[in-house]
Amino acid sequence: MEQNKLEILSTIDNPSQLRSLGTDKLQQLCSELRQDIVNELSVNPGHLASSLGVVELTVALHYVFNTPEDRIVWDVGHQAYGHKILTGRRDQFSTNRKLGGIKPFPSPEESEYDSFICGHASNSISAALGMAVASQNSRHVVAVIGDGAMSGGLAFEGLNNVSSIPNDLLIILNDNDMSIDRSVGGMKEYLLSLSTNETYNALRFRAARWLASNGLLSEARKQGLIRLSNALKSVISEQQNIFEGMNIRYFGPFDGHNVKELVRILRQLKDMKGPKLLHLHTKKGHGYAPAENYKPVWHAPGKFDPETGELITGDTKNMPPKFQDVFGHTLLELAKQNDKIIGVTPAMPTGCSMNIAMKELPERMFDVGIAEGHAVTFSAGMAKEGKLPFCNIYSAFAQRAYDNVIHDVAILKLPVVLCLDRAGLVGEDGPTHHGAFDLAFLRPIPNLTICSPMNEHELRKMMYTAQLPDKGPFIIRYPRGRGVIVNWRCPLEEIPVGTGRKLRDGSDVAVLTIGPIGNDVAQVIDTISTKSVAHYDMRFLKPLDENLLHEVGKKFNRIITIEDGVRNGGLGSAVLEWMSDHGYAPQITRMGLPDAFVEHGTIQQLREIVGIDNESIKNEILK
Template sequence: MTQRPHTPLLDTVNVPADMKRLSQEQLRQLADELRTEMIDVVSTTGGHLGAGLGVIELTVALHYVFDTPDDRLIWDVGHQAYPHKILTGRRDRIRSLRQGGGLSGFTKRAESEYDPFGAAHSSTSISAAIGFAVANKLKDQPGKAIAVIGDGSMSAGMAYEAMNNAAQAGNRLVVILNDNDMSIAPPVGALSAYLSRLLSSRKFLELREAIKGIAKKALPPPLSRAAARAEEYARGMAQGGGTLFEELGFYYVGPIDGHNLEHLLPVLENVRDAAEGPMLIHVVTQKGKGYAPAEAAPDKYHGVQKFDVISGAQHKSTPKAPAYQNVFGDALIAEGKRDPRIVAITAAMPSGTGVDRFNKAFPDRTFDVGIAEQHAVTFAAGLAAQGMRPFCAIYSTFLQRAYDQVVHDVAIQNLPVRFAIDRAGLVGADGCTHAGAFDVAYLATLPNMVVMAASDENELANMVHTMALHDDGPIAVRYPRGEGTGVAIQAVPTRLPIGKGHIVREGKTVAILSLGTRLQEAEKAADELETKGLSTTIADMRFAKPLDQELIRRLAATHEVLVTIEEGAAGGFGAHVLTWLSDEGLTDAGLKVRTLRLPDIFQDHDNPAKQYAEAGLDAPAIVATVLEALRHNSVGFVGGQRA
């Protein structure tokens, strides 16, 4: 076991109140020790690194200046919050990060009073902070709400919707715009810091309000409004930006260097004490700050495996099979070569979805729209309506944010948008917020929608080919995170007949209808059942919608027990099978039907194999389900037919 870093000052801080005893001069040492601690932690646990390193000084300054947890500090997104967790009573558990029974990789209300709002998806902080601020205002309670938004979160429309309604929160709302990719402001220096400190000071704000009052009384309305507008634009020119935020009702301060505590502290103190509001402080930071490998390659060190602190080398295991996202990307490239109408759309996840591969081959036909899933879906709908063949590649958990657009802009109009749904099923360390649990349920309920699930990487390639050729309406394929099974991928893909599954293994007593990559567990279960004398059929159903009714009818008529299994929540594939069996009267003759799906809970983060075992979606659970059904079945079988 490697020796922990030497952190004498950090060792004296368990909660933010402990920081109040430190002088401002000591905060620089505290920040340095916090950065060292965070690097050491993530090197042993893996997780998000670059974003947290970029907010070390900001985290120290916020907890030093504001009175947390009474002042509500909301991180957006939560993967910036590892330093925050260390300073808020969780340092003794920080090396359990993202492990079973350990700390979440995101902020979580149930974990600490210092996490007032869970934030694993982006762009929610300002809306939530307005809620906290207005609640305090209505209850006449003290306390500010501070939203720290960055790492791409400002690319989502929800952030601007919130800012447009921020005025009602008044001076109880503070928004910290963490500009960590230099997308908004140029490098900042001493002059900018001086102007920010001056323009956020109480004397300036009081003088500004006094002048505004005089102008309002002494000048006719058109001139007073013009004077106020001129003052805003003058400050915008002096500070290098901010006009947009002023138009949305914020008092803008910045940009300031987010790594310089001498700049940060006085501005935050001014904002804390200001009667003006709401306030927006534009802070410029660097992802990976203070750790050379992360500074040099912020994309590669955004999320990391365990790594060697000295070299920065990540401890990645040798893959046994290609990752599903890469199989999708390569299959899409092949389709793109065949058809110039094919385009790819992603919402800020090019490498996570495999779209980065397509982008290298077809940069003019690839569109990363940022964290804007609603726009991505309707953009794809427009492309489809104009004769293109768009593939919209979005994680299952993120596609939820665009459900209205899927319904109204795609399904109702029956437009052939192709949805590639990555991270379907459970996702391990990222936990319930990133699990793809609901996509089958929320898509298969829609008229005109075709929903497929790949059982292995060859099936995924075939389904991508099928989607490319499908022009009769919207179509989706779901596939999991991680490596495939190692099967060979056909050189020339097969177009699958819509709504048709296939038999993988033929038996007589038990029928397992599998949707997705639980097929491998179904085969293990069938082997075990065979040792107990239970002849088992396995069907890879491929389609949750439309169902292969002919195949289901045959298996229901010739088997004693029928089990469905899927990596999704109740209301999905199994529910559709049950509904159809009921409608057809096929459950009346004593057929024992069991549906295996994710439990009706939000499962915490853990190893994926453990998660699926806990969910009852592994081979032992299938076997136990079959045996339980048979114990309660009194209907006899003769020659493979129900007697």
């Protein structure tokens, strides 16, 4: 990317200064903004391609609307880096996603320009409609939805309500045919084929303005004209417009990278009454060739050379694999052995490494789009008819499918294997993405088996166990990042459900862990010579290993439980309840995440803050 001085951007500390520019300066500002994003993210990684794709839209929105009094509600914070830079955070943008720095996604706690929180997709229309109704249309409210978020069920629920409540909401559909991977489904196909004559739109708009200014356009007449124009348009284009079928005025599609044209269109739509949708075609990664050419990698590429686009990865040949890759390869291995196995993921085939199996078994692997609840119930439907779905969802996003797990899977004891990737602390993405709650919110649900592997071998064996007959609903949770075993392939063997492992015997204190944090605990125990410390890898949260717990209850007066999840309701709570129910009364210390949302930073920094780092674990054992 050609390096230029940020002549205009360096003068913009807030949108009011942006609005003082002439429109002839806006394209240069867009180029400088795009350059600044690329340069900053090359050394401080983040979500690159999505923000590059909405640079022109971001500039046009803040140019036309009186923010922050007018509200812009971003859907998916991946799009919002340019917004952050233009709204007083340019000098702080180098701290993005760092401990104590600016937040990874928009948040009203950080800036009055951030109208709503948007770590997860598809909530913008509902939130923006609520704002529009609450303000009684005294301010302009804009919802910007993109990156595949229109496939989410909440977006459709919002659209349905927009069409039935009096409001002047403007919905901007940033249509780039992508989420992290390429978008899928009927909505994607519909948007690709949707086309409306721009001249027709302009004529209709001018006619409506003339009729209104001459007092000839009452509300009843307006609705009649809209119905007539919709009918005429359907005849001309031979296609029904789904948005106008819901009484939402539709405009587009337009080029989302023509900033002057965007300003003109937004000015025309700004004061138009009633709900309206502006459809923009954009290109994810626009203006930076490497990001345009391979979008999934450049969604969040890590460090890179901004001049060449070369990714800076370091030597990974002798490093343990990522847990997600172990999942991907093992899924393919199991699917080749068991033709009942199906893969399902909500828009994360690359993120969860299901793309490995998709390449060889495309007919048995399904990307259902950003639709976590549907992914679970779709899996349940297949399980009901004899298939064995492995449904992979990021832990934080699985929260959206809670009712589906209960109602559609657990009640019928269906053999759905729910693999929760990114469980526990995930680091720089912060509180909207930490997989903090899965152990606690899943534990009360009947009929579930819940487990977490300590390492790659255990993950493979748990996946093998889950697909054996009569195992019912099976939850496997594992973290983001790398494991601990370089030679990770091992024989696929069954782990009896509800059995833990005693990794180390001892007499002074028993440490009970679940999941990969057990590796850190094992290292800590190796450094302690003054105490005799027993270590148990519980493996299963549900059912608990009762034989093991009887051994611990009889032998130890002091027990420590350690988990990478919330203390309230997780492993520690389960052990405490079990000991009480069975007449044991040891002193139990529960270590885990606090009853608070954990902010962003590196995983090591966050573990130190919440007290589950190695030093904190050692100190607790030595007590």
